[in-house]
Amino acid sequence: LLGRFGDELNLPVYIVGGFVRDLLMGNPNLDLDVVVERDGLSFAEHAAKRLEATLVKHEKFLTASLFLKDGTRIDVATARTEYYEAPTELPQVEVSTIKKDLYRRDFTINAMAIKLNQKDFGLLLDFFGAKKDLENKVVRCLHTLSFVEDPTRILRAVRFETRFSFRIEERTSQLMLEAVRQGYLEKVSGQRLRQEFEKILEEPKWLAALKRLSDFEVIKRMFPGVFYTVTMEQKLRSLADFLPWAEEFFGNVQRFYAVMFVFLEYHGDTAIEEIKARYGLSSKFVDELKLLKKMIVPLSKVISNKLNFSDIYKMTKGISPEGFCYIAAYLDPESQEYLKQFLTKLRETKLRYVDGRIIVQKFALKPSRLIGELLEEVYCAKLDGSIDDDQEMQFVEKK
Ligand code: CTP
16 A cells, blocks of 8 residues: 555655564564655655644654554655764755665664555665675674764664674674774763663563673673673673563563663662663663662572561561662572562451451550551561461450
């Protein structure tokens, strides 16, 4: 259909980027990136009308997004060349041909297009040997300034390499390392870097990707003071082992923060503040980090030694899901199991028959802090399994 709309306006239309790459690899991809030669905006308006889609235009960038009723999103761009007045600044945009549009992209494997106009429908445009690189499982940049112009591509290279089990090509590796060493990552906004970093953490093989980032000296550049040692890797591995369970259990775990606990545990306050400002870390996280830093060793011992659930409960009040993942980073598999049992029991345990009001009435007491403490004792006894639902009141009476 998109090709036909192009024909109606006499405009060449292509599908490009990740969609083409994934199509050739046999992977599903619902991200539709369309490039139109000469005039993407008119094409987008025309297509939006015909498809009864909602249109959002970004005139300045000559791009638009179509939102179809079935939820599909189609991004439309005008074929363009970008040139950079200064590295890492936003590029200047100039209308051009599909070939030049593809050349400004990050890697060969992302720089293919398929023509959609009826005459050449399905024609694959591969100007830079991308098919061969796909066959050889190689991530290769298109030109020597690629990482200087957009240093976030350093992280993207690692993401694609680990996702597809490819290898970053030798020359590309050199260019990445040079850009890192010349300080180009520091020129990118923290927000963009964090976004790319978070995308890496969403990959199933994120742990391997972090190792690669450290090979390219990205970790210590992005997070000054973080040294990717064997010990750190072990902790991250334990965290990675625990994560699937935690994500299922808590529903949502922000991997970024879970990893930040491990990265920043030895940082002093000033260093933490700097990283907080750069990457927009929440104050809640920083407070929890400061607290957990002090508690992590005793806490992991309490769990490894399988102390009572009530002891763990008292030490972990207010800890976030990410904080629990950090604790798990310190635990061997058996102790992680104990932590899971604790969290499960914690969630199940509720006071069924007693609450503050009932105690006040039944024993003709004035509301006070002591009652709160008493309720806490009942709760702990239930957590430890020393009383069950029916024994709640008996326990209170005895006290
Ligand atoms: N692109 C680029 N440089 C970047 C980001 C994107 O050249 N820093 C180009 C690539 O051609 C990429 C396309 O824009 O294929 C779309 O970007 P994006 O949606 O981020 O990546 P995908 O390749 O679609 O990857 P993913 O599967 O992760 O969505």
